[in-house]
Amino acid sequence: MATEAWEARVAALWERLDELGRDEFVQAMIDLAAECGPDDPLALFEVGGAHDSTGYTEAAVGYYGRAIAAGLSGVRRRRVSIQMASSLRETGHPERALEMIKEERARGSDAYDDALAMCEALTLAKLGRDREGLSVALIALAPHLPRYQRSTVNYARGLVGDAPIG
The missing domain is CATH 1.25.40 (Serine Threonine Protein Phosphatase 5, Tetratricopeptide repeat)
Structure with a gap:
């Protein structure tokens, strides 16, 4: 142990x-x-x-x-999901990786949310869904910007046809 x-x-x-x-x-x-x-x-x-x-x-x-x-369990459970999804993506199983990312996202939120978004964005790109991947990455980036958070999220959603907020 x-x-x-x-x-x-x-x-x-x-x-x-x-x-x-x-x-x-x-x-x-x-x-x-x-x-x-x-x-x-x-x-x-x-x-x-x-x-x-x-x-x-x-x-x-x-x-x-x-x-x-x-x-x-705990933070390592979150990390293993990110690492395993990344490995699955790189070994020719991006669909399985995306499924794992979605399951992990449903488990809750923590300090690894942005890492999970990064993994999701790369996986979507691997699947040829670049606009969706860019949208995920921009939405994860938005809270870290000194300004333009709302605009960034709106533009990101627009990339995939989602209606802007408010």
Whole structure:
């Protein structure tokens, strides 16, 4: 089972990602995960992320799915949805990725909403639905603008034929 000390070691390993070779990094994460047991959701999430971040995207999907099935919760549940959807998009399954994004969006709102929107926008673009993707991205960007929020949302909605607000 993952502990605070274990999570600190995982964080330290992530800081070394760029200095280690990709296979060395993945193996180090697998070794750390083995300390938690084969069905620990946090360990599975981290091993999935290690695979994903080093170009082993298809393998990452399997670990992410196992982490979800093992009961991954909290912020990591949100992150695994974003990461898995991104991996699905890049491995030729953008429809499945979009479905996962929509399911995650229905789970609620948090600090990862903009990351979810980014993933959705890229997935829509991968599906050839660029105007929808741009609309999603602009709507996510609007709250961060110093002005023009309402206009940005209206223009973004107009890209996909939605009526402007008010």
